[in-house]
Amino acid sequence: MVPKLPGHGFGRLDINSITNNNPDPGVVLYPKLSDEDAPYRVQEPHLRAAIFIPTSFQYGRDGRVPVLLVPGTGSMGGEAFESNFAKLLSTSTFGDPVWLNVPGRMCDDAAKNAEFAAYAINYISTICNAKIAVVGWSQGTLAVQWSLKYWPSTRTHASNFISLSGVFRGTIAARLLAPRNGIPCTPSIWQQKTNSNFTTALLSNGGDSAYVPTTSIYSSTDEVVQPQFGKRASALMHDERGVGVTNCEIQSVVGNKPAALMYTHFSMLNPLAWALTEDAIINGGPGRLDRIDMKCCLHTKPSGLTMIDVAKTKALSVKCARGIVTFSPKSRTAPELPQYCATEEKYHIPGNKSDLEQGPGSDTLAVGKGCPVRVKCSLSQGNRGNDLRKELRSVQGNT
Structure with a gap:
């Protein structure tokens, strides 16, 4: 019998709390659950306190799948998901939400932010004695994929991963805030810039492919993450392990229906994104378009949300911007990579050199093993940015 565990209300005052009183899981998760896991740099009390568990959470006892929600840069999980996926899941028959409130609003070192996701995946799965689904938005997608790569134990605890507005390959828009080294940002x-040390490390050695069944949903009109269309989409997930991947560029799937209007970075509001998420959680694999009633695309939002919910979600842009601007301390260059990945060989796959193929178990295009170019690049302290781009241009010119 699962004991009644303490949680927190859904009220306005504490949904963004970073000091949550969550119980001991009864299993040693820290410093490592598996010998293959990377070491944590954040202390366990802080990792555990960042997990927000609503009082309504049932720990899997009612048959619903526990769902971990991981927010984006400048936001807390409570405010990011309260008026969209947390609301929809809490009233659903298939998913039961918890979320992360990472100290610093996901503005600090992205590798440290990912530690919160890694710990939370193993923690929630352990206390529920069940696999969980994980939903990441924006930088939250980086945190989840980084966790799955460098904490292999998480792969046995996650049934699937739903990526919303993924930024796996970074975004050229980050150059507006961090144009060059020496400028405080x-x-x-820094780490979400295209070809940054961080994203290159993530994509290397198979990190560009799914570790668990993955559904990646993104909009070509995303104003924050670009490019977000075609072969170069930042959110595009490969499937070389054959676990099952669905890549859904909303506009290319929906056509001229209302659900394909100018959807920006807030893909949590898209009815097709919600339909694919529901399908993925219920079936335990990637969401599949052939199982979805495409009539949902005749609407501009999921049926469970109001226009007030839409307005609150869109207001996140102001909160995120404020969080980014007010975060301190700023840095004048990208944080150094953690030691556990700083010495590994790094590979970058140029988007225009990738082969697209139908991945096993995939609904739309997933990038497989047949990439004709893998460019080895050094990420030592003296070989960043310009050197990397020169090396890539040189190799591409010879292929």
């Missing part, structure tokens, strides 16, 4: 913004 929020640490995680």
